[in-house]
Amino acid sequence: MGNVAWIFISAMVVNNFTLAYFLGLCPFMGVSGRVDTALKMGAANIFVLTVASVCAWFLNTFILPYAPFLRLISFIVVIASTVQITEMAIKKLSPALFRALGIYLPLITTNCAILFMAISQTNRGYNFVEGLFFAFGAGAGLTLALVLMASIREDLVFAKVPAIAKGNAIVFIIAGILSLAFMGFAGLLSA
Amino acid sequence: MPKQTTPSQDLTRGIWRENPVLIQMLGLCPALAVTNTVVNSLAMGLATFFVLFCSSLLVAAFKKVIPHEVRITTYILIIATFVTIADMLLEAIVPEVHKALGAFIALIVVNCMILGRQEAFSSKNTVPRALLDATGTGIGFIIALFLMGGVREVLGYGSFLGFPILGANYEPWIVFILPPGGFLTIGFILLALNWWERRKAERSKSDVPGAVAVERAA
Numbered sequence: 001m002g003n004v005a006w007i008f009i010s011a012m013v014v015n016n017f018t019l020a021y022f023l024g025l026c027p028f029m030g031v032s033g034r035v036d037t038a039l040k041m042g043a044a045n046i047f048v049l050t051v052a053s054v055c056a057w058f059l060n061t062f063i064l065p066y067a068p069f070l071r072l073i074s075f076i077v078v079i080a081s082t083v084q085i086t087e088m089a090i091k092k093l094s095p096a097l098f099r100a101l102g103i104y105l106p107l108i109t110t111n112c113a114i115l116f117m118a119i120s121q122t123n124r125g126y127n128f129v130e131g132l133f134f135a136f137g138a139g140a141g142l143t144l145a146l147v148l149m150a151s152i153r154e155d156l157v158f159a160k161v162p163a164i165a166k167g168n169a170i171v172f173i174i175a176g177i178l179s180l181a182f183m184g185f186a187g188l189l190s191a
Numbered sequence: 192m193p194k195q196t197t198p199s200q201d202l203t204r205g206i207w208r209e210n211p212v213l214i215q216m217l218g219l220c221p222a223l224a225v226t227n228t229v230v231n232s233l234a235m236g237l238a239t240f241f242v243l244f245c246s247s248l249l250v251a252a253f254k255k256v257i258p259h260e261v262r263i264t265t266y267i268l269i270i271a272t273f274v275t276i277a278d279m280l281l282e283a284i285v286p287e288v289h290k291a292l293g294a295f296i297a298l299i300v301v302n303c304m305i306l307g308r309q310e311a312f313s314s315k316n317t318v319p320r321a322l323l324d325a326t327g328t329g330i331g332f333i334i335a336l337f338l339m340g341g342v343r344e345v346l347g348y349g350s351f352l353g354f355p356i357l358g359a360n361y362e363p364w365i366v367f368i369l370p371p372g373g374f375l376t377i378g379f380i381l382l383a384l385n386w387w388e389r390r391k392a393e394r395s396k397s398d399v400p401g402a403v404a405v406e407r408a409a
Contacts, residue, residue: 021370107303
């Protein structure tokens with residue numbers, strides 16, 4: 001079980017998808033204005049990542065050995081369908097959340113984090129359980145980054161930001177400092 | 192999207208005024224992840240250009256055949272096909288760069304810039320205009336990546352395209368080739384752009400209104 005725990009921690013903080021690999025930057029910039037929206041966006045991402053991980057494992061085990069060149073295409077189709085299902089479920093269960101997430105919900109399809117997770121799960125040869133923990137850790141990491149950013153931005157409203165840094169510039173610089181802080185976790189892995 | 196544009200506007204719009212990365216904030220993931228050296232930036236830029244150009248061609252050519260309901264899926268499939276081709280080409284021509292870029296080549300599929308151009312432009316315009324637009328946007332993307340890669344390689348390694356330019360006494364800022372450097376570089380590039388825009392706006396404000404009008408007419 002130790003191995004699985006490491007995969008989880010590694011994907012969540014040491015190699016945080018957003019702050020170390022620059023994945024999922026669109027929602028990171030777009031829906032990190034409020035903490036509660038950020039949390040829900042994170043939850044939607046965790047769900048899609050987990051389902052995509054199961055599907056990718058299934059494809060890798062049963063179908064792709066016979067047609068390796070179809071890997072990218074089949075992964076993207078699976079992800080697009082998963083997102084579509086998630087979208088329909090959220091629309092039915094919580095119309096308010098559906099409106100809050102807006103365009104960023106269908107855009108989970110083109111969130112590089114999902115595809116990257118599916119591909120690196122394959123490249124690293126994770127089995128079913130390891131893949132699940134990897135996906136869950138990646139989702140938790142995305143959520144953590146989103147929520148941290150949203151909390152900072154909620155306070156940023158009251159801060160005096162120089163006029164030329166307003167907008168995206170200051171958000172990127174904050175992300176850089178966050179990323180610098182997350183590099184501190186790098187020591188965890190070699191231990 | 193503006194209703195009426197001339198062909199030259201189609202071409203030049205994406206290069207600077209609506210630059211995909213620096214102005215529209217699209218395609219950020221590759222723009223930050225693989226720009227630690229100039230060579231990697233250029234390889235990524237060219238691969239993305241190839242995919243964007245070919246996908247725009249196909250989408251514009253088949254826009255009448257593609258059913259509206261499944262258009263996004265169709266675009267993604269077209270893009271994924273060309274990314275697979277680009278992946279194989281890079282592996283055959285420049286294996287070292289292919290290794291350095293790793294999974295990020297596959298991630299061209301989910302570059303929102305490419306899908307965005309198909310949905311916003313190629314699916315509504317003729318083939319030549321879609322190609323002009325793709326060329327402009329692709330060049331804009333390469334410029335942005337080149338800018339990022341240049342700043343990061345010079346500061347992080349003290350070299351440009353592998354040639355040392357800052358001398359042996361320069362102590363490289365390692366942080367610029369690590370992930371935080373990516374965020375900081377684009378943050379400061381945007382800062383510089385904002386400063387430039389504001390200065391331009393203030394200058395045109397302080398000028399005599401008539402002079403501006405004459406200048407614009409000329």
